[in-house]
Amino acid sequence: xxxxxxxxxxxxxxxxxxxxxxxxxxxxxxxxxxxxxxxxxxxxxxxxxxxxxxxxxxxxxxxxxxxxxxxxxxxxxxxxxxxxxxxxxxxxxxxxxxxxxxxxxxxxxxxxxxxxxxxxxxxxxxxxxxxxxxxxxxxxxxxxxxxxxxxxxxxxxxxxxxxxxxxxxxxxxxxxxxxxxxxxxxxxxxxxxxxxxxxxxxxxxxxxxxxxxxxxxxxxxxxxxxxxxxxxxxxxxxxxxxxxxxxxxxxxxxxxxxxxxxxxxxxxxxxxxxxxxxxxxxxxxxxxxxxxxxxxxxxxxxxxxxxxxxxxxxxxxxxxxxxxxxxxxxxxxxxxxxxxxxxxxxxxxxxxxxxxxxxxxxxxxxxxxxxxxxxxxxxxxxxxxxxxxxxxxxxxxx
Numbered sequence: 001x002x003x004x005x006x007x008x009x010x011x012x013x014x015x016x017x018x019x020x021x022x023x024x025x026x027x028x029x030x031x032x033x034x035x036x037x038x039x040x041x042x043x044x045x046x047x048x049x050x051x052x053x054x055x056x057x058x059x060x061x062x063x064x065x066x067x068x069x070x071x072x073x074x075x076x077x078x079x080x081x082x083x084x085x086x087x088x089x090x091x092x093x094x095x096x097x098x099x100x101x102x103x104x105x106x107x108x109x110x111x112x113x114x115x116x117x118x119x120x121x122x123x124x125x126x127x128x129x130x131x132x133x134x135x136x137x138x139x140x141x142x143x144x145x146x147x148x149x150x151x152x153x154x155x156x157x158x159x160x161x162x163x164x165x166x167x168x169x170x171x172x173x174x175x176x177x178x179x180x181x182x183x184x185x186x187x188x189x190x191x192x193x194x195x196x197x198x199x200x201x202x203x204x205x206x207x208x209x210x211x212x213x214x215x216x217x218x219x220x221x222x223x224x225x226x227x228x229x230x231x232x233x234x235x236x237x238x239x240x241x242x243x244x245x246x247x248x249x250x251x252x253x254x255x256x257x258x259x260x261x262x263x264x265x266x267x268x269x270x271x272x273x274x275x276x277x278x279x280x281x282x283x284x285x286x287x288x289x290x291x292x293x294x295x296x297x298x299x300x301x302x303x304x305x306x307x308x309x310x311x312x313x314x315x316x317x318x319x320x321x322x323x324x325x326x327x328x329x330x331x332x333x334x335x336x337x338x339x340x341x342x343x344x345x346x347x348x349x350x351x352x353x354x355x356x357x358x359x360x361x362x363x364x365x366x367x368x369x370x371x372x373x374x375x376x377x378x379x380x381x382x383x384x385x386x387x388x389x390x391x392x393x394x395x396x397x398x
Contacts (some may be wrong), residue, residue, distance in 0.1 A: 003306050007075050008085045017084050020046065021091025025361070030093040033363055037203055039167070040211060043099045046088075066259065076319030078177050082257035088262030092360075093367040094211030096258070103164045104128040104251055104375075108188050108318050111246035112231035121190050127168035128247070129159035129217055139174065140183040140235045140246075144219070146175040146229070151191060153177075153229065155197070156220040157242040165215025166200050169193055172230070173219070184237040188230045188247070197222030208366035209219075240375035249324050251375050252332035259339030259371035260307045266346040266364045267300045269300035273350060296349060307335045326388040333381035336372035363384070 006014075032040050088096040105126030108353045113121065135141040136314055144147050144157025155175055163172065170192045178185040191198055197220050204214040226233075267393045274280075274293055290298075310331035317324035347354035354361045373380050 009075055010079060013080055014083050014087050017087040018090065021087055022177060025088070025091030025095050029095060029211075029360060029363065030357070032095060032098075035211075036205060036210040037213050038211075040095055040098060043095060045100070046099050065070050073372070076394035078253065078315040078318040079312065082253050082315045085254050085257040086264070086308075086311075089258040090265045091261075092211070093258055093262050093364075093370075094209040097163055097209055097212035098167070098207065100125055102126075102273050103168050103210075105168065105170065105190075107250040107254070108172040108230060108247040109190070110186065111250055114231065117190070117227070117230060121170065124192075125164075125167075125169045126190070127162050127164045127171045127215075127250075129162045129165065129173045130172050130225065131161045133158060133160055133317065137377050140186065141333055142174050142176055142186055143179075144173070144175040146177050146178070146187065146189055148177065148226065149223075151226045152223045155189065155191065155219040155224065156199075157219055159217045159219075162202065162215045162217055165217050166203060166213045171198075171216075171217065177229075177233075178235060181235050184235050187233065190223060190228045190230060191219070191222065191224055195219060195222055195224060207369065208363070217285070235250070245325075248376060249314075250318065252328040252381075253311050253318075253324075255371050255375045256311045256314070256331040256335035259335035260304065260311060262364050262368040263300075263335075263339040263342040263369045264304055265308070266305060266343040266361055266368075267297070269345040269359070269361060270300075270354075271297055271348055273353065276291055293349060296345055300345065303334075303338045303342060305337060307331070326385060329376070329381045329384040329388075332376065333378060333385065336378055336381070339368050340365075340372055378392075 003255055024045065028040060028042055032038060085096070088099070095365050103126050105128040106122075106124075107120065108128055109121050109126060130139055130142070132143060135143060138177050144155065144159065146153045150155075155173065157175060159165075159171075159173065162171065170190055173189050173191050174186055175189060176185045177187055199218050201216040201218045204216070271281075274297070279291070279293055282290065283298075285294075287295065310327070314324045314327040314331045317327055343361070347361055347365050350359075350361060353359060356362065376384070
């Protein structure tokens with residue numbers, strides 16, 4: 001069972017990354033927000049740390065992870081990753097996403113890659129390409145095709161809103177290998193940069209997370225080796241596309257941790273501003289005797305605590321071999337929604353200080369919004385939760 005005490009290794013990770021986020025990321029956050037898509041050389045120090053902390057160290061380690069039974073209270077890579085993501089997002093979400101190292105595509109490799117594929121792709125910086133011009137929240141509606149031709153797959157289609165699509169070394173692309181087979185035929189493929197027929201078409205200009213690039217990718221008769229298909233190439237209609245969807249069970253708690261870190265940054269700044277003005281929360285005072293500011297700060301604290309517990313639970317379950325599809329969506333739903341509400345409330349309480357570009361609060365509000373959108377929108381998380389708790393099928397959730 002998960003412990004409510006923070007393990008020493010997580011304290012060390014959080015302390016180290018918090019200090020670096022404060023000393024390196026915060027001072028440059030405004031500059032790279034205003035200079036969208038410009039690469040931050042200051043992040044190279046983080047890249048070395050992330051490479052040193054890669055989840056899978058060897059083929060044997062990958063095999064052990066896949067075979068592990070739910071029998072122990074293990075502090076694994078998922079809890080370490082969400083702890084690190086929270087602190088880095090506290091520093092700056094845009095810069096965190098722009099940081100060389102693990103991308104969202106690495107979570108797909110973690111989830112379904114074979115041992116051989118792990119050795120080939122596990123150390124690469126991988127983006128993930130799911131969304132298409134006609135396919136957003138419903139990943140099962142993907143139309144990009146991957147046709148087997150001898151020992152190669154030929155990819156054709158377009159992907160949009162790909163985080164780190166330009167800077168990554170490779171992209172994990174979702175495509176269908178047989179449209180007539182529906183969801184079960186959707187597989188993920190690794191396409192390395194420089195592959196003929198694969199190009200970055202454009203970069204988006206965004207409201208938030210402006211330091212990271214968000215790209216449109218085009219694939220025209222793009223040929224990749226047959227064994228670049230991640231996991232099992234067999235189509236199993238009875239399983240839907242569970243293998244591919246395992247990716248979200250890894251990434252959703254990570255995104256939730258980012259929302260938590262950004263919201264915590266706004267809360268802490270707001271609390272400090274009011275404390276300088278002599279306004280402090282009186283925890284032992286009856287609610288009816290508290291000021292509006294005190295009540296709002298307590299509301300933020302309570303929701304930040306719930307967000308943290310949900311994130312920790314989802315990550316702990318993965319590390320210890322338990323399925324966490326429900327818990328991953330719960331963490332993402334809660335953090336995505338309340339992360340935004342907390343930052344918006346901070347802007348409101350601070351008035352002109354919150355809206356001014358002299359401080360980072362307005363930037364945190366712009367940045368945090370995306371956490372309620374990508375890796376499955378708030379509405380999609382509610383559908384997943386209803387499906388898991390109430391047993392509703394797709395036909396009952398339209």
